[in-house]
Amino acid sequence: MSDQGGNPRIFLSTVQPRPNQQRLVMAVMLASVVVFVAVLPFAQWQLAQVWGFIPVYESAVVINDLVTAAMLVGQFTLLRSPGLLALSSGYFFTATVAAVHMLSFPGLFSASGLLNAGPQTTAWLYMFWHGGFPVSLIAYALLQENARTRHIRLRRVVYPVLWAACVVLILTYGLTALATHPSLLPIIMRGHGYTGAMSSTVGIVWLLNVLAAAILWRHRGHSLLNLWCAVVAVTSVFEVALSAMFNHGRFDLGFYAGRAYGLVASGFVLVALIIEHARLYAMLVKALDSESAARTRALDKTQQLNEANEHLEQRVKDRTAQLSVTNVELRQEIAERKRAEQALERSREELRELATISSRAREEERRRLSRELHDELAQSLAALKVDMQMLEQKLDAANKPVADRLSSMEQAVDDMIGATRRLASDLRPSMLDDLGLVPACRWLVESFQRRHRIRCELTITPEHFELPEPFASTVYRVLQECLANVARHAGASTVQVRLVYDVPTVQLSVQDDGIGFDPAHPRKDLSFGLVGLRERAYLVRGSLSIESSPEAGTLIDLTIPQTMTAATEAPLPAPGAQPRAI
Structure with a gap:
């Protein structure tokens, strides 16, 4: 109280x-x-x-x-x-x-x-x-x-x-x-x-x-x-x-x-x-005198304010008339801007849809080329190698130069078979389609370690899960591009890869201990790769963040909320179909 x-x-x-x-x-x-x-x-x-x-x-x-x-x-x-x-x-x-x-x-x-x-x-x-x-x-x-x-x-x-x-x-x-x-x-x-x-x-x-x-x-x-x-x-x-x-x-x-x-x-x-009480009475008298003086000043100020208020009201009336005209014009401009923004938003959605369809078409083409390389060219080269081995066995000692030539040809065919399989895997690893995202990521990390002799630590939580398309392809391609950038530019000795699936969000983080760079001024050869990573995240409504500084390594973090439904399931355009007008 x-x-x-x-x-x-x-x-x-x-x-x-x-x-x-x-x-x-x-x-x-x-x-x-x-x-x-x-x-x-x-x-x-x-x-x-x-x-x-x-x-x-x-x-x-x-x-x-x-x-x-x-x-x-x-x-x-x-x-x-x-x-x-x-x-x-x-x-x-x-x-x-x-x-x-x-x-x-x-x-x-x-x-x-x-x-x-x-x-x-x-x-x-x-x-x-x-x-x-x-x-x-x-x-x-x-x-x-x-x-x-x-x-x-x-x-x-x-x-x-x-x-x-x-x-x-x-x-x-x-x-x-x-x-x-x-x-x-x-x-x-x-x-x-x-x-x-x-x-x-x-x-x-x-x-x-x-x-x-x-x-x-x-x-x-x-x-x-x-x-x-x-x-x-x-x-x-x-x-x-x-x-x-x-x-x-x-x-x-x-x-x-x-x-x-x-x-x-x-x-x-x-x-x-x-x-x-005498002191309080004196204080009261003093307060009343002060109040009287303040009231007189307030009356004077009130008179001045009334005069200023009348002048201000007249100015407000004049200004209101001007603002009314301006307001009508402003509302028209706002309506036009809203229509332009709506049209721009529709264009963005259509561009996103078109880019998604284009990305799926590229993935389908990569899958087809990978299958053809693996199933046709690699098999044909393998059959050619078997025929050359049979021909080599039928040659006698008098044909030693021919046998040596056939042996060198067999080695060349082996190299061609390895290159064909490597190209097929780079285009579209069959493991991603046959076994799923987790085994494909494990294979990609192991292949990266063998090929570049860089220690790579992979953590997947939970240990087994499946993602639908195009999320699985996006995660795989981002991981593939990040590891490629590490091999080409980072000069790192260790890479830490962390893949977490917390329904409905997927998070991929790749961190290296390399030389790093300034994200505000990246090298030209690296900036194109970063743009590609952001584009892939954008197509699935995800977000990609890059944290780096010189001599402090690089951390790339991809987060996909899996909110896309119909846009990702749209069928590819038929061959010869006309492009959609935007």
Whole structure:
């Protein structure tokens, strides 16, 4: 819950004391100590019985405490702090008990006092009065110190105040009833003097005031209100000591001096609150003056803005008319551009489709040539070799030169058969069609190692999988071109090939430890190969990335999402068919 009173640092119960305020409090406490020490030796001097002193003194205390309680309740309604409610309840308690104490004082309004008072009533009410108030001070200090309760903000204001007032009134009524029954409490007064039981009773009350003073002094730096409450507690310690511990009885110097201390103590917090309210009022007046000046400036600015607004509105109207014409032209241009973009996109798709068909046609032609080389030319050369071997066996020793010539021809035929098979494999390895992509890749890598003496590490995940066309051909051709580039340009000693199939995505990566190159400025003989790789990836809607730098090797990464369906399954054009118009 946000603070209800605006900036919390402006209140007496939240603002931290400044050094000059701390010095003022120390001066007040030092003066209290000096007066106490000066009066203490003469505390038992018996003085005249001034009966008017009691009602004047206690009336002033009641008024001070009621006003203080009301002002603390006012701060509670803004800050809604439980500690403030406890402190205001303590001041209300002292006001009510002081009023009852005045009415029951013997010899003031009647011989034994009002309210059916007895000889012990006022003495015990004084003990309850000066024992209950330090309890409220301790409660206030602990509630303000506790991290859990210090930030509590009660949602309602009226009900807690009413409940606290009712509790204080009921407590005052109960204590008054208890004090008017002498049989329930020890006798602490005999005439105007004290009995032996007074010492233990007033000792407990004095210790409560000392405890309250110690706790508040420990927490004096938390707020200015804590500091003044500590002064009140210390003054109450001196009051109880003079008026009930070191004096002899009623109407001696200690009796009068102690009550004077009480009257002064009751005014400390009140004076601080009055000064605070005066300061807040001054701040309010200053804020109102500032607000008035700001309002005058705002009115002047508003007048200027209205004039500027009228001028601006006219300019906006003129500009709007111009923009309306421009907007119509712009919409027409946008529509034309959209139509051009749609036509361009259709052309791109048609080009992609045409390129795909062309690529499939090339693959089919490679497959056909590879089959013919393998099945016809290679077989014919093999048959020719067998015939030459049979002819060589039929020659006798007299035909030694012919036999040697036939042997050299057999070697040439063997070379031709090997070259034919190598050409057939380069055009279209039969293993790709017969066994699938994974065996074809393994064969290609092993063939690359044997042919170029370059160590090649192949990783395939999973170990066995199949890909439909044209994805299988694309992966194989990209791997074939990458290995060819490594052999021709990289000068590498190791190549790492990684093929991963994570449905529906296929990823091929080829990394070497060669000399590398600058992808922004590749060599011309290498740039054509890279363009071919990108074109193959583009035809199957894949992506190809190249990472390289001089002397740091090269990494080529191909990713195919397998999103093509109908485009890859389109039939090849029939021989002699006219090309599709674009």
